[in-house]
Amino acid sequence: MRKTFIAVLFFLTIASIIYSCQSAEKVEQDMYYTNGRDLYIKHCQNCHGAKGEGLGELAPPLTDTLYLKENKTRLACILKNGLSGTIKVAGKEFEGKMPDFNYLADIDIAQLIVYITNSSGNKQGMYKTEQVATDLKNCK
């Protein structure tokens, strides 16, 4: 009786630790997402739109989940250094110029990435601040 009680207690503790770890991570992601949304409204919404719908052929949409997935490790570079040349997003070609945001701190970039990769139909989960430095080393 006592043994089962301890076993149950042990199990519950472990479960709650795992659960709270997960939710701590979730809380962090939510925080990134919310701050990322504020940054997005301030720096990006003018071109990419409130719902990530883009602007005609002047600015591409952020609703192409495949593009954002395939280029996930390049997103930090795009935000920091801007982007030009021809790219294909959501089946359309874009030949524009996105300005650089080189004044943004790594944490801002991470929060923006969490926001754009988890809104407008995207659902890629967390992207940590430490990842920004790593990704920026590989910019082309």
Added chain:
Amino acid sequence: MKYLSNLSIPVFFAILFCLTSCKNERKLPIYGEREAKTIKNEDGTTKTDSIYQTIPDFKFLNQDSVLITNAKFKDKIYIADFFFTSCSSICPVMHRNLKSIYDNYKDNPDIMYLSHTIDFKYDKPSVLKKYAQKLGVGPQWQFVYGPKEEIYGIAEKNYLVAVMEDKNDKDGYVHQGWLVLIDKDRRIRGAYDGTNPESVAQLTKDIPVLLAEYKK
């Protein structure tokens, strides 16, 4: 008593009539400077009239490299603004908002759009053409290019929009985001902040009011 009730009925109708007609005829104000002018009538009497500020004659190259003048906007109301194609701050918002109005009135030939570039170095007609295509708008929306003095002059003196070159700005130019509503008599009837959704909503409401003025 009888006398009073006899009078009160027409008075009542007069007030009612006034109230309903006033409500239907919301009129947009006329902006800018005005001067009083004395006009001689044919019978020799005189009357005073207000002369309103109007958009002067202009001549600019459009996105098709064609010289256009006020004649292009004859018998049209139009919305004018100042922008440049490489502007990365407020212009995309202004034109996103103006585009939604454009889409709304696509089938109405009485309304046009006139965007002046303030980037006289880079925004040549071919650049404007590309911009118009990418924005997805047709000839109802004209984009014009002109010498700096003329564009900057008409902006500040006539459309009352502040524009300037600014070496310290990332994009090199700064300007206000007004969408200026011009009537068929070249007068300013409204100025709306093209970056502010509420202000743009007001413009959306004012366009039919202005169009209605010419319906009679």
